[in-house]
Structures are given as structure tokens and as C-alpha cells.
Amino acid sequence: MNETKEGYKNNSVETKDIVFKILRYNPDVDKKPHFDTYTVPVIKGWTVLDAVMYIKENLDSTVSYRASCRMGICGSCAMEINGKPRLACQTQVIAELQSNEVVVKPLANYPILRDIVPDLTPLLEKHDSIKPHIIRKDKEDQKNPRGELYQTPEQVEEYLQFSYCIKCGACLAACPVVGSDEEFLGPQALTQAYRYSIDTRDDGFQLRLDALDDPHGVWRCHFAGACSEACPKGVDPAFAIQLLKREVTARKFGKKTEPAPIAKQPVNVKRWESVPYPPEKTVK
Amino acid sequence: MRESTLWFWHLMAAIVILVVLSIHMGVMHLDVILKGLGLLSAGDVLSYAAVIARAKTVAYLVIYLLLMWFALYHGFYGLRSMILEMSDTMSKAGEIVVTWVIFVFGLGLAIYGTYVIIAGYVIANA
Numbered sequence: 379m380n381e382t383k384e385g386y387k388n389n390s391v392e393t394k395d396i397v398f399k400i401l402r403y404n405p406d407v408d409k410k411p412h413f414d415t416y417t418v419p420v421i422k423g424w425t426v427l428d429a430v431m432y433i434k435e436n437l438d439s440t441v442s443y444r445a446s447c448r449m450g451i452c453g454s455c456a457m458e459i460n461g462k463p464r465l466a467c468q469t470q471v472i473a474e475l476q477s478n479e480v481v482v483k484p485l486a487n488y489p490i491l492r493d494i495v496p497d498l499t500p501l502l503e504k505h506d507s508i509k510p511h512i513i514r515k516d517k518e519d520q521k522n523p524r525g526e527l528y529q530t531p532e533q534v535e536e537y538l539q540f541s542y543c544i545k546c547g548a549c550l551a552a553c554p555v556v557g558s559d560e561e562f563l564g565p566q567a568l569t570q571a572y573r574y575s576i577d578t579r580d581d582g583f584q585l586r587l588d589a590l591d592d593p594h595g596v597w598r599c600h601f602a603g604a605c606s607e608a609c610p611k612g613v614d615p616a617f618a619i620q621l622l623k624r625e626v627t628a629r630k631f632g633k634k635t636e637p638a639p640i641a642k643q644p645v646n647v648k649r650w651e652s653v654p655y656p657p658e659k660t661v662k
Numbered sequence: 663m664r665e666s667t668l669w670f671w672h673l674m675a676a677i678v679i680l681v682v683l684s685i686h687m688g689v690m691h692l693d694v695i696l697k698g699l700g701l702l703s704a705g706d707v708l709s710y711a712a713v714i715a716r717a718k719t720v721a722y723l724v725i726y727l728l729l730m731w732f733a734l735y736h737g738f739y740g741l742r743s744m745i746l747e748m749s750d751t752m753s754k755a756g757e758i759v760v761t762w763v764i765f766v767f768g769l770g771l772a773i774y775g776t777y778v779i780i781a782g783y784v785i786a787n788a
Contacts (some may be wrong), residue, residue, distance in 0.1 A: 560750040587664075593746045593757065597669045626666050 393419035396471055398429055400441060401483040403490050411490065413481075414438065420471045426480065427455050427466035430494075442493040450610060453546030457494050458483040463548035465610045485551035487560075501547045504563050507589045508571040513582025519640075526641040527579045533638070540573035540618050542611045549615050552608035554600070561594040565605035565615035568596055572622040578638040583629060596622050672739045675732040682729040689716075717786035723779065730775045738768040 395417050403411035416437050418429045427445055434441045445455040448467045455466040460475055463485055471480060488496035514520040549565040550556050556564050563571075571590055575583045590596045596619060605615040625633075688696060689707060696702035705712055716722045742764045746757055 555747065558750065559747040562747075591664045591666045593665055593743070595665060597665050598743075598747060627670065630664075630666050630670075 391421055393421050394472060396420045396429070396477075397479045398433060399479065399481045400430070400433070400494060402441070402493050404492055405490070414441075422472055424471050425467050426457075426459050426464075426469045426471055426475075426482065429471055429480070430466060430482065442491075442495050444495045451544060453544035453610075456485055456546035456548045456551070456610075457496075458485055458551065463551040463608045465546060465548070468610055485547055487551050487553065487556045488547065496547065496551075498545075498547050500560070501545065501550055501564070501566060504567040505545065505570060508563065508567045508574075508586050509582055510567075510570045510574060512574065512577060512580050513585060514579075515581035515637075524640055525643060527638040528641055529578055529638050533578050537573045537576050540569050540613055540615075543569060543573075543613050544611055546610060548608040548610060549605035549613075552604040554602050554604060555598055559594060559598060562598045563589065563595055565599075565619060568599070568622055569613060569615040569618040571596075572618045572625065575622070575625060578636060581637065583625075583635075587626070590622070591626060596626060599623075668739060672736060675736040675739075678728055678732040679736060682725045682732075685725055686729060714786050717782050720783075723783045726779050727776060730779065731772055734768050734772050734775070738764050 398416045398418050399413045400416065401411050402408070402414045416433045418432050418437075420429055424432075427443075427448060430441065430443050431445075434443070443455070443457075443466075445467065446452040447454070450465050450468045453465070456463060457466050458464075458481075459466065459469055460477065460481055466482075469475065482494055484490050484494045484496040488498060488500060491497045514523075543566060545566065547566070549569075553562075553565055555562050568590070571586050574580050575586060599616075599619045601616060601620065603616045606613075606617065609615060629635075689702065693702055693707045742761060745760050745764075746752070749756070749760075752760070
């Protein structure tokens with residue numbers, strides 16, 4: 379540690395010089411990606427995102443990156459840091475990486491938009507292809523839900539873990555199968571397919587089957603488990619995919635699901651006067 | 663046909679192969695132990711007489727037919743999976759062509775193999 383940097387010297391903040399090698403690529407100018415090197419005075423507690431922001435603000439304003447919430451919720455800042463896909467905002471430089479050199483690249487298995495910004499279109503298209511929402515058999519009920527749908531805590535527990543996905547794309551970057559088969563749906567979409575298919579409020583399993591039960595669908599997974607290791611939210615996509623394989627097979631052999639019952643409208647109940655009414659619908 | 667059907671039979675084939683291949687490997691390579699346990703008659707398992715003796719039995723006829731059919735299916739389904747996975751620029755039409763070529767080639771080998779195994783059984787019993 380040293381205290382040589384002017385910006386922090388007055389506050390007696392210890393810094394440590396860390397070399398950041400950042401992959402640079404501007405498709406309008408560069409023929410192929412290359413690395414630029416920056417020395418950053420990292421303060422204890424800084425994340426890689428802090429360091430990248432420091433580079434942009436103080437060393438090279440042309441560096442492009444994507445970030446938003448800075449607290450591991452939005453998933454925007456996923457990038458490859460020292461060879462592993464991680465959220466830059468959750469990766470502490472000194473305590474976690476424990477290296478004097480940090481190599482930052484865009485997520486693997488995606489086209490590069492610019493520098494360390496990947497094009498997440500494949501992730502979003504695959505996600506969309508498995509219809510990631512509750513689908514009701516009764517179309518009227520889908521449009522205008524008749525009431526609350528009951529679920530037991532155990533039924534919620536079945537899918538809760540898998541609903542924590544923030545679509546950062548780290549799992550697809552880690553997946554070796556996506557690396558060899560671009561069409562493979564990938565851990566994110568398959569996990570969400572399981573998350574919705576196992577939800578007792580959902581009747582859309584058959585509609586997802588065309589995408590899932592395909593040569594590039596659920597059966598393509600080799601169970602390498604890299605997705606679960608990469609997931610910053612502990613979703614465990616590899617586990618979800620194996621459960622999805624079991625679910626597809628079980629339903630093939632006639633497994634029936636119990637739909638969630640619709641709660642009856644309360645009768646002889648007086649509304650509390652202090653409870654405000656919901657606002658008018660904004661979309662008619 | 664749904665991929666789940668093909669995959670299901672891929673797994674079932676693996677189970678069948680595990681059983682019949684274990685019998686084959688046991689008879690061929692663990693013959694000393696099997697003889698010691700009294701499960702196999704004495705003599706060289708690769709001698710002409712021993713081969714003909716096995717070829718005469720319906721049990722071995724069934725074992726080798728099952729081994730050949732399921733190993734062909736398991737192997738060619740795996741080959742198809744590898745081709746489709748590694749050729750990610752292949753069109754859907756190309757995938758269908760690959761599937762049919764492998765199916766026809768595998769079916770041809772299965773028919774030829776069935777003929778050879780059954781012919782061996784008939785000749786041994788003649």
C-alpha cells in the first residue's frame with residue numbers, strides 16, 4: 379500500500395497500484411480487439427467497477443462499459459474478470475482477486491458491441507423463446523385475472539431460487555456448450571423455463587416444449603456445472619436444467635399437474651376505511 | 663420425433679449395453695474367476711469349440727443382437743449430437759439431412775449385423 383496519489387493523500391487513504399488490462403474494441407475502427415493497460419490506485423474495498431469508472435473518469439474517457447445499479451441487482455456490469463464471468467460491482471479488487479494485475483474482457487460467447495460491452499441479444503432472444511411468464515389456459519383469466527391464485531409455501535419453494543435470475547448473462551458466458559453450439563438455449567433460458575413450468579399458476583408447459591425438446595434444447599446440456607459456479611445470485615442453473623429434464627420426461631409419461639386454485643371473493647367483509655383504493659388502470 | 667424420445671432411448675440403450683456388455687466382458691476377460699465360481703465350463707473361451715458352443719445358444723444370440731442394436735443406436739445418436747453441436751452454423755434442413763444419413767447408415771449396419779449374428783447361430787446349429 380502507498381499514499382502517493384494526490385486525490386486520496388489528504389484523507390490519508392491507503393491505495394495500492396493495480397494494473398488493469400482492459401480489452402478494447404471499436405468495431406468502426408479496429409480490425410480485431412486489443413488490450414490497453416492502465417495503472418489504477420485502488421483503495422481497499424473498491425470493486426472492479428469502481429476501478430473501471432476511475433479509468434474512464436481519470437485515465438481514458440474512451441473506455442466503454444455498461445453498469446447501472448452498482449449493487450448486484452441489475453446485472454448490467456457482468457464481464458470477464460481474470461478469466462471468470464463476474465459482476466464487476468460485486469468483485470472486490472484487493473480482497474477478492476488478490477492479484478496485482480486484473481484482466482477485464484467482455485463476457486465470452488457474445489458478440490462485442492464495444493470494449494467490454496457485450497451484445498446480449500442472444501441471451502434475450504433465447505429467454506423470450508421459452509415464454510418466460512405465467513400462461514393461463516383460460517384466456518379470459520390471462521387477460522383479466524379473476525382472483526388471487528393460491529400457492530402453498532412448499533409450492534413457492536419449488537421455483538423461488540430460480541426466480542432470482544437477473545439476466546446478467548454470466549451463465550451463458552461460462553457455458554462450454556454455448557461456446558460450441560450457439561443455438562443451444564443455454565442455462566438462463568432453460569432455468570426460467572423450469573421456473574415457470576413448475577409454477578402451479580402456469581399452464582404453458584406444452585407451449586414451451588417446441589423450444590425445450592429440440593436438438594439444441596434441454597438435452598444438449600452436458601451438466602458441466604460452470605453456469606452454477608458463475609451465477610452471482612446463487613440460482614444454480616445446472617440443477618434447474620437437470621430438474622427440467624426430469625420434468626419433460628415425467629410429463630411425456632403422463633405426469634399431471636395440479637393447477638393453483640383461484641381464491642374465492644371474500645363475502646361479508648367490510649373494507650377498512652383507512653386502506654386506499656388502487657389507482658385506475660392506466661392501460662384500458 | 664421429439665428429442666426427448668431419442669434421448670430416452672439413448673439412456674435406455676446405455677442401461678441395456680451396461681448389462682449385455684458386462685456379460686460379454688465377463689465371459690471373455692473374467693473367465694478365470696467365472697470358472698472358479700463354476701459359472702463357466704473349463705477350457706479356453708476363445709477356442710473354436712467354445713465359440714461354436716456359445717454361438718449355438720439362444721441366450722448368446724439374444725445377448726449379441728441386443729448389444730449390437732443398442733450399441734449402434736447409442737453410438738450413432740451420440741455421433742449425431744456431436745455433429746449438431748459442433749456445426750452451429752448448420753441450417754435446420756442440414757440437421758434433418760444429417761439425422762437421416764445417420765439413421766439410414768445405422769439401419770443398414772443393424773440389418774447387416776443382424777444377418778451375420780443370425781447366420782452364425784444357424785450355421786453353428788447346422
